[in-house]
Amino acid sequence: MTRAFIIRAVLLASVALTATTAGAQEKIQVVTTLPTLRALVEEVGGDRVDVTSLAKGDQDPHTVTPTPVLMRRTREADLLIENGFSLELWADEVANGSGNSKIFRGTPGRVVAGTGIAALEVPSVLSREMGDIHPQGNPHVWLDPLLAKQEAGNIVAGLKRIDPQGGAYYDARLADFSQRVDVALFGEELLGLIGVEKLTRLAWSGELHEFLTSNQLGGRPLIERAGGWLGRAAPFAGAKAYEFHKVWAYFARVFDIELTGTIEERPGIPPGPQYLRDIIDRAGAEGVSLILVDNFYDPKLPNNVARETGATVVILPDQVDGEPGVSTYFQLMDYLVDTLVAAASEGPRG
Amino acid sequence: MCGPFIVRSGFVFILLAVISPVFGQSPPAPTLEELQAELDALRAENQERIADLEAQIEALEIQILRASAEPSASSAASSPAATQTTFNALNPGISVVGNFLGRVDNQPVVNADGDRLDDGINLREVEVDLRVPVDPYADGVLILSLESETPGSFEAGVEEGYVNIKKLPFMESPLGLKFQVGRFRPAFGRFNILHTHDLPQSTRSLVTGEFLGEEGFVQQGVSADFFVPFPWDENSSVNARIQMLGGGSVSLAPEPNQNLAYLGNIRWFRSFGDSHSTDIGWSTYIRPKTAGLPIARMHAVDILYRWRPLRQGQWKSYLLGGEVMFADHQRLDAAEPVEVAESVDPGAVGVVPERPLGYTVFTQWQFDQRKYGGVRWDNTSTLVDPTLRRKSLTPYLSYYFSEFLRLRLNFEHRWSDIVSEDGRNSFLVELNWIFGAHPPEPFWVNR
Numbered sequence: 001m002t003r004a005f006i007i008r009a010v011l012l013a014s015v016a017l018t019a020t021t022a023g024a025q026e027k028i029q030v031v032t033t034l035p036t037l038r039a040l041v042e043e044v045g046g047d048r049v050d051v052t053s054l055a056k057g058d059q060d061p062h063t064v065t066p067t068p069v070l071m072r073r074t075r076e077a078d079l080l081i082e083n084g085f086s087l088e089l090w091a092d093e094v095a096n097g098s099g100n101s102k103i104f105r106g107t108p109g110r111v112v113a114g115t116g117i118a119a120l121e122v123p124s125v126l127s128r129e130m131g132d133i134h135p136q137g138n139p140h141v142w143l144d145p146l147l148a149k150q151e152a153g154n155i156v157a158g159l160k161r162i163d164p165q166g167g168a169y170y171d172a173r174l175a176d177f178s179q180r181v182d183v184a185l186f187g188e189e190l191l192g193l194i195g196v197e198k199l200t201r202l203a204w205s206g207e208l209h210e211f212l213t214s215n216q217l218g219g220r221p222l223i224e225r226a227g228g229w230l231g232r233a234a235p236f237a238g239a240k241a242y243e244f245h246k247v248w249a250y251f252a253r254v255f256d257i258e259l260t261g262t263i264e265e266r267p268g269i270p271p272g273p274q275y276l277r278d279i280i281d282r283a284g285a286e287g288v289s290l291i292l293v294d295n296f297y298d299p300k301l302p303n304n305v306a307r308e309t310g311a312t313v314v315i316l317p318d319q320v321d322g323e324p325g326v327s328t329y330f331q332l333m334d335y336l337v338d339t340l341v342a343a344a345s346e347g348p349r350g
Numbered sequence: 351m352c353g354p355f356i357v358r359s360g361f362v363f364i365l366l367a368v369i370s371p372v373f374g375q376s377p378p379a380p381t382l383e384e385l386q387a388e389l390d391a392l393r394a395e396n397q398e399r400i401a402d403l404e405a406q407i408e409a410l411e412i413q414i415l416r417a418s419a420e421p422s423a424s425s426a427a428s429s430p431a432a433t434q435t436t437f438n439a440l441n442p443g444i445s446v447v448g449n450f451l452g453r454v455d456n457q458p459v460v461n462a463d464g465d466r467l468d469d470g471i472n473l474r475e476v477e478v479d480l481r482v483p484v485d486p487y488a489d490g491v492l493i494l495s496l497e498s499e500t501p502g503s504f505e506a507g508v509e510e511g512y513v514n515i516k517k518l519p520f521m522e523s524p525l526g527l528k529f530q531v532g533r534f535r536p537a538f539g540r541f542n543i544l545h546t547h548d549l550p551q552s553t554r555s556l557v558t559g560e561f562l563g564e565e566g567f568v569q570q571g572v573s574a575d576f577f578v579p580f581p582w583d584e585n586s587s588v589n590a591r592i593q594m595l596g597g598g599s600v601s602l603a604p605e606p607n608q609n610l611a612y613l614g615n616i617r618w619f620r621s622f623g624d625s626h627s628t629d630i631g632w633s634t635y636i637r638p639k640t641a642g643l644p645i646a647r648m649h650a651v652d653i654l655y656r657w658r659p660l661r662q663g664q665w666k667s668y669l670l671g672g673e674v675m676f677a678d679h680q681r682l683d684a685a686e687p688v689e690v691a692e693s694v695d696p697g698a699v700g701v702v703p704e705r706p707l708g709y710t711v712f713t714q715w716q717f718d719q720r721k722y723g724g725v726r727w728d729n730t731s732t733l734v735d736p737t738l739r740r741k742s743l744t745p746y747l748s749y750y751f752s753e754f755l756r757l758r759l760n761f762e763h764r765w766s767d768i769v770s771e772d773g774r775n776s777f778l779v780e781l782n783w784i785f786g787a788h789p790p791e792p793f794w795v796n797r
Contacts, residue, residue: 056624056660058660058661059624059660060664063664065658067587067619067621067627068587068589068617068619068629069584069585069586069587069619069620069621069627071526071577071587072577072584072587073584075526075577096489096514096516096528097526098526099516099517099523099525099526099527099528099576099577100526101516101517101522101523104486104516104517105483106486107486128752128754128785131752132752132753193412193415194412194415194416195416198416211418215415215418216411217408217411217412217415218404218407218408218411222415268752268753269752270718270719270720295661295662296660296661296662296663296664297662297664297665298662298663298664298665298666298718299662315662
């Protein structure tokens with residue numbers, strides 16, 4: 001009796017262990033270049049995926065060293081997801097160095113999340129005279145929540161190629177993620193009144209704030225019906241800002257920040273004294289109140305400009321994991337909006 | 351809202367006043383409470399109607415807002431993927447590297463051909479780098495060089511030309527196995543694989559020059575590169591390379607011959623936290639004994655520590671590294687050239703075991719986005735006579751106009767048992783430029 005019980009218990013435990021192990025092995029192994037893409041994969045992939053990011057959240061995504069350890073981390077990947085727009089030039093070296101042919105360029109295991117997105121700041125002239133430009137345009141598309149949904153959609157397409165059985169699961173999670181982004185961005189009321197399609201078209205054309213402030217509903221400006229990040233962003237809406245490097249165009253388009261210049265003279269080119277003098281003079285004339293600096297750049301130069309102009313330097317993460325407590329896409333946007341609200345509330349200094 | 355209410359209330363009041371005498375006492379007069387109740391009912395009805403009307407107005411406003419003019423900018427739509435095809439589309443990415451060197455010396459400097467190099471300027475090297483995927487299995491690389499050993503005269507050559515087979519058509523590559531086939535810089539030590547323009551200093555170290563050749567060594571061959579399983583530390587990676595090379599063309603074994611040489615390289619890389627990493631490599635080169643020539647064997651150990659912070663540290667970095675080379679080879683011992691000695695007295699040529707050793711150590715600090723400074727210390731014995739030593743100290747400063755244009759100032763003081771170079775001071779100014787397709791990473795420190 002006892003022996004039979006022990007045998008049965010051992011058998012059951014073995015089955016359970018095998019099932020657990022099999023379940024774990026069945027998970028799709030995903031590697032992303034950027035932590036924000038990792039967060040998007042977690043949103044849409046749920047418990048069918050194991051995902052890891054190669055770059056860190058407070059690392060410049062342009063200049064990640066393709067170390068052997070990164071190559072090793074991609075060796076077992078089923079899917080390698082990159083942002084695209086020539087941002088992660090190191091990704092090919094990592095993929096090729098891994099020897100994992102499932103993720104070589106052009107294979108089903110390689111996903112470019114930015115596919116199909118209309119980039120901003122596409123250079124009209126492709127010349128190094130313009131600095132270290134991205135020929136396909138500004139790559140920081142994930143900073144627009146509406147484009148992050150589009151990236152999530154491309155990620156789901158990649159996941160479905162590798163794991164067709166999970167198609168319905170991924171679709172449902174994408175729909176849920178998209179709905180939560182819409183609500184988090186516009187608020188329930190505005191979303192219900194205008195509809196996400198029209199709000200999206202307005203945001204991408206840069207006419208959202210004009211529309212919300214110039215139209216009234218029940219005698220009140222429509223902007224008062226905005227909730228979520230858009231509602232909370234009211235204190236910095238319409239502000240003029242410099243950015244250190246060309247990063248914030250997509251965020252600025254949605255949240256109505258007018259980017260009037262960069263601290264860098266041209267992408268990747270540090271400013272000379274004459275250029276610095278010009279932007280300091282121009283900042284006063286234009287009423288620039290904010291200087292947006294990614295948290296991996298040395299803030300010394302922006303601080304010098306701020307001292308002379310009275311603008312406020314705002315150190316921002318441009319990735320998930322860029323600050324403690326910022327481990328999801330929603331937390332990233334919360335952090336950005338709250339930090340900018342706090343900076344705008346300070347008002348111009350000096 | 352108040353107007354209609356007053357009018358209606360007044361009307362009720364007058365009506366009551368008129369009809370009450372007509373009917374006398376028969377219907378009892380409404381009490382004050384009844385009148386109040388009726389008034390409240392009318393008020394509620396009115397408010398309902400108002401709310402209804404407001405809702406209708408809002409619904410109409412929403413309809414108008416939703417139907418209002420669509421955004422004007424075409425950027426609202428996704429851009430179609432670029433589908434235009436051109437005949438150039440499948441051609442290689444092309445980069446061109448130019449390297450210009452000016453120097454001032456306090457002593458005559460001659461190269462291996464006996465040409466004077468001191469106090470001159472020279473376009474030292476031009477490289478044309480072509481890279482492109484060959485097919486889904488392989489990438490092709492061709493680097494053509496125009497080198498100028500003597501100012502003003504150029505020699506064209508193939509610096510490297512190889513195919514990287516990264517995937518096999520018939521099986522998954524075990525351990526990430528990849529092959530490199532063609533002409534390439536063998537993986538001996540840390541710096542031999544770097545081209546001159548990629549070096550942290552303007553010149554190669556004395557130990558490289560002594561053991562491998564003034565510009566290192568390049569050879570035809572086949573290389574296999576794979577991961578060595580190292581499952582107990584996820585922050586480590588161990589890679590191995592086994593290379594089969596054409597013999598010769600290296601200082602230790604310069605004899606051109608058809609025999610093969612073999613090179614093994616194993617490298618352990620580990621990252622410590624987000625900002626620190628170290629890698630250590632061991633290389634062994636063997637040219638087996640061949641007719642009339644003893645075995646040639648040399649080894650290298652190299653190490654590099656790298657600090658590169660993430661947060662607010664985009665333009666800070668520190669490197670400390672070096673390599674040691676030592677040979678375990680046998681020199682033919684003859685007063686005359688070996689062929690002559692053998693012809694005079696076969697068997698008279700002896701073999702002398704030698705253990706030449708040399709090392710180089712360097713450290714480099716990045717001051718900001720543009721400026722790097724460092725110093726290198728070289729100390730090596732010579733191959734011809736391991737009792738003779740050569741040493742040099744080389745401080746340098748690199749200034750990047752941009753990723754693609756670099757100015758470098760380099761000073762070298764040399765101590766040497768070779769009288770002709772002892773006490774030499776050289777000041778070098780190097781300008782390096784790259785144009786064309788974007789290299790994966792132009793800054794050496796990031797590689």
